[in-house]
Amino acid sequence: MTGVAVRELDRMLPHRVHALRRECAVDLTFGGPLDAGGGSVTIRHLDGNLGQTLRHVRVRRGSGLGGKALAQRRPVVVRDYLSTPHIVHAYDHAVAPERVGAVLALPVRLDGDVAGLVYLARRDSLPLGDRTAARAAAAVRSLERDLAIELEVRRRLAEGSSAALRDTRALGDVLSELEAAIELVADQSARQRLHQVCEGLLNFVTGSGRPREPGARGPLSKREVEVLEHVAAGASNNDIAAELGLMPNTVKAYLRSVMRKLGAENRTHAVWLARTSRLID
16 A cells, blocks of 8 residues: 555545544544554544544554454444454553444455545444445445545656646646546545646646636547537437446536536536637537
8 A cells, every 4th residue: 555545545534534424323433544564554533532542543453343344354343342252352441431332444445455444433222224334335435436536646647747748738638637537536625636736737837827717727638529519419418428438427527627627607608618719619
């Protein structure tokens, strides 16, 4: 697991831990990224906690509920954390003050490896039911997808930066593709941060330190023009996806990127602006 991946996950976790508690209607959520060396996870982010005993706890692989999830690379749940015989109770001193009962630990995975852990816990006598577990698993999958997209965007920016320095038009195409991918990221703060990275690179290459007008991110990419031409012909997102071999959500992402570049309020406005600028027929 690279240091970049761990740092990005650490940056994304505070918001996700907070959202996870709300979405799953539990009393406590917490988590942390993988430590250097990969043998442990340090709890850094909490929501709903009564105190600070869990913060900075280092959960070692194979030890405790999270350590078991880390070692087995799968979710692990217990109905009563302090009394269960199925885990090593190495962290009871930190868990007991939070007065939790049922606890679910889920690994956050990237390319098959564990990048961190998140936990859900209740303080009453009720178990964490299947519906809660399913919501938690969906939230973690969303986090994993957003992390993978963010890292891929950064990788492509790094690989393409030297070539883009020699060819600003090629850079425009690369950034268009990346911005469409960024729109698939669920986390709003992550999307904003990645758009800022793209904008900063474009400003650097073009030598412009001045603020850009809305929609002044450069020309539309070939794929964005294709999508917009189909919109102009009256095609639905599903029709466009089938014609171009894309997913419907990807088509939506391209259209959001087009509207942002053109400063359009909706898809009809985008078509009108593109025709006015002779970007499409």
